[in-house]
Amino acid sequence: MSQNINLTEPIMIGPRVLCLTAVVWFWAATTPFIYAQGKSASKPFDLIEWNGGKLIYGVDYYPEHWDESQWEKDAAMMQAAGFNFVRLAEFAWVKMEPAEGKFDFTWLDRALKVLNAHGIKAVLGTPTASPPAWLYAKYPDIAAMDERGIRYRYGSRRNYCLHSPNFISATRRIVTAMAEHYKEHPGALGWQIDNELGNPQCYDSYCLSAFQRWCRAKYTTLDTLNKSWGTIFWGHTYHAWSEIPLTWNTLFNTHNPSLALDHRRFNSEAMRDYLKLQVDILRRIAPKQAITHNDMGMYNGVDYYQLNEPLDFVAWDNYPMFGEDYAHYFGPGLAHDLMRGSKNNQNFMVMEQEGGLPGWSTFRGRQAAPGLYRAWAFQALAHGADGVCYFRWRTSRFGTEQYWQGILDQDSFPNARYQSVSQTGKEFAQLADLLKGSKVVSSVALLVSPDSRWGFEIQPLVKDFNYNRQLGLYYAAFRRAGVNVDVVFPQSDFSGYKTIVAPSLFIVDKTLVEKLTNFVKAGGTLVLSYRSGVKDENNIVTDQTLPGPLAALAGIAIHDFDPHTNQQQEVADLEGERHPARVWFDILDLTSGEGKSRALATYANGYYAGKPAVSIHTNGKGHVLYVGTEFLKPNFYSKLVSWLDGKLAEFGYGSTRIGKKLVAEPPPEGVEVAMREKGEKEIYFLINYTENAQTVSMGRSLRNALTGNTEPAKVEIPMFDVKILMVP
Ligand code: GAL
Numbered sequence: 001m002s003q004n005i006n007l008t009e010p011i012m013i014g015p016r017v018l019c020l021t022a023v024v025w026f027w028a029a030t031t032p033f034i035y036a037q038g039k040s041a042s043k044p045f046d047l048i049e050w051n052g053g054k055l056i057y058g059v060d061y062y063p064e065h066w067d068e069s070q071w072e073k074d075a076a077m078m079q080a081a082g083f084n085f086v087r088l089a090e091f092a093w094v095k096m097e098p099a100e101g102k103f104d105f106t107w108l109d110r111a112l113k114v115l116n117a118h119g120i121k122a123v124l125g126t127p128t129a130s131p132p133a134w135l136y137a138k139y140p141d142i143a144a145m146d147e148r149g150i151r152y153r154y155g156s157r158r159n160y161c162l163h164s165p166n167f168i169s170a171t172r173r174i175v176t177a178m179a180e181h182y183k184e185h186p187g188a189l190g191w192q193i194d195n196e197l198g199n200p201q202c203y204d205s206y207c208l209s210a211f212q213r214w215c216r217a218k219y220t221t222l223d224t225l226n227k228s229w230g231t232i233f234w235g236h237t238y239h240a241w242s243e244i245p246l247t248w249n250t251l252f253n254t255h256n257p258s259l260a261l262d263h264r265r266f267n268s269e270a271m272r273d274y275l276k277l278q279v280d281i282l283r284r285i286a287p288k289q290a291i292t293h294n295d296m297g298m299y300n301g302v303d304y305y306q307l308n309e310p311l312d313f314v315a316w317d318n319y320p321m322f323g324e325d326y327a328h329y330f331g332p333g334l335a336h337d338l339m340r341g342s343k344n345n346q347n348f349m350v351m352e353q354e355g356g357l358p359g360w361s362t363f364r365g366r367q368a369a370p371g372l373y374r375a376w377a378f379q380a381l382a383h384g385a386d387g388v389c390y391f392r393w394r395t396s397r398f399g400t401e402q403y404w405q406g407i408l409d410q411d412s413f414p415n416a417r418y419q420s421v422s423q424t425g426k427e428f429a430q431l432a433d434l435l436k437g438s439k440v441v442s443s444v445a446l447l448v449s450p451d452s453r454w455g456f457e458i459q460p461l462v463k464d465f466n467y468n469r470q471l472g473l474y475y476a477a478f479r480r481a482g483v484n485v486d487v488v489f490p491q492s493d494f495s496g497y498k499t500i501v502a503p504s505l506f507i508v509d510k511t512l513v514e515k516l517t518n519f520v521k522a523g524g525t526l527v528l529s530y531r532s533g534v535k536d537e538n539n540i541v542t543d544q545t546l547p548g549p550l551a552a553l554a555g556i557a558i559h560d561f562d563p564h565t566n567q568q569q570e571v572a573d574l575e576g577e578r579h580p581a582r583v584w585f586d587i588l589d590l591t592s593g594e595g596k597s598r599a600l601a602t603y604a605n606g607y608y609a610g611k612p613a614v615s616i617h618t619n620g621k622g623h624v625l626y627v628g629t630e631f632l633k634p635n636f637y638s639k640l641v642s643w644l645d646g647k648l649a650e651f652g653y654g655s656t657r658i659g660k661k662l663v664a665e666p667p668p669e670g671v672e673v674a675m676r677e678k679g680e681k682e683i684y685f686l687i688n689y690t691e692n693a694q695t696v697s698m699g700r701s702l703r704n705a706l707t708g709n710t711e712p713a714k715v716e717i718p719m720f721d722v723k724i725l726m727v728p
Contacts, residue, residue, distance in 0.1 A: 032287020047386035058085025082425015090125020094132035097706030116187035129195035144202035163206035183286035190290035229258035318354035336383035341487030353391035356405020371720030382685030438678035443659025477637035482663035521620030553598035555617030586628030664699025
């Protein structure tokens, strides 16, 4: 389940945790289904090739939930809708291993046979997210322990300990048996590992010892650890590795922030190691099959750049209506782009695309118009997906997810959602050749720093601080201007971008500062925002003048700041417009820093009225903007984009560029424009998420890829509809 972004409210992490739970693997095809392990960066994995030349289009299917007499009817209905793909078995451990070491794949073989006969191939889920009751009964220590030292009881799912030797050996057994059984199966394209890796964090003695070993491997000596964590504070100095705690329950629930950051890194790496354990088994036994995992978009429990490294391609679970208004397409858009960025912009797929109203004990959100199920599938393609698989084929009659709608309801009636996805199925079939080999290319990137996100989770500044909201504010402003945006991570290649926006880059190390400096000196524009450069990689505050190691680059000094509580603050920009500001006010000093920087906006109220809030500094061939606050309304961010897009030069502040704009005029609210490129060919996706027809000014007439007709320069898009246009 993804966490999409509401641009005005903080994101709720709780429900996600509660209820839902590069370096690249390359295609080395001489024949369509041979994949080779390797780290050469020559050829990214081609999902369309993998799926026999078709865009992946499918559903998550649970044959074990239905009487076998239903399977044939289901497969026929799937085929009629244009589905060529299913994900199977990711919660069926007990059915495949009903007793320890006794395996039964006959039912899955039969299901695959029925589906394959209808042209539908499968990804098989390794079922480790839901271990059988007999496994818990026999090995109670496989259950995770919460921070109070209480083991979770059997029930729910994902409540396992990643360091329990019994769980690891059970994992090896089931994954090995599945791989042996399906390694040559022509209808099994590959594997999804586990399901939505991320929680829980386990606090048992296995995890405690593993964390202590992790610390020892990282710091080598206790002296180094004590200095790196500043453990002299409150006298928390450790004299033995075995004294090091986890972030378990303490009075006031507080921990050394350096320890807390390392604990988050440790947990993220533990997920990656667990995934890698399964990857290694599958690679060894079933080298012809591809491997993925279903990530969770904006979810922050794991560093996706690291997690996705051993996989062939990224897949993720996208639920746009989870607390969202459907016209806010930016949330899913950003999540798609982040997912693509987590594997160096390689094309990806959606493994669970919302197929109906979500809900567990209550329904969540409101019913989406049927056309949106089609719009979301095209949105995924627009952002670089080569496949979409809906969750789920049919709503369950039993269990926790009776309210979580699939495409069909329990009665299997071919409802409006089915009609909508059937139309999409025909269109996907038409577009495969055009899209094969095409990708998203952007000149603007947003830098996501997992360390900074974690740092803010540990010490969130003020109640109203929200890292993802800031990402969303900048992201949406570029998209409103009709500009493609990539997401980069600290390890990504920054060259090739004209602008990088790094909101609240709280935690930086030397390597990142050097990379950003080189990017700017070579002519790039870097936008930083408040509370950047505050901490080092140990989550310890710098002793340099803020923004610390970024001060020289930004050409400013910050000697004073003001957290927002109930004071009214406004910022007046260089064009005289006032913008209400929130969260945090960094008061910029342009005179005591490196110098040469200039104010683009100043605070309007309080004792620091007239002092700079936003600055620009020319550095080498490039520029650094520092935005010392956050704005309540999108207006400032749109203005910033227009400044970067040539206006700053007009005002005499140096030349900044944002690169290609996809439209002649910004699209109307609720309409998204995005583009994929294939050599000289440009493929535009115009998606109308509103209940009214909308017009987009493309500035030239373009050919409609679905109808073959030429569309006028002002393209009309009916409500909830999609147009795919191309040049030439
Ligand atoms: C996802 C999960 C699915 C299903 C869905 C609806 O997070 O991967 O297995 O549970 O949510 O709750």
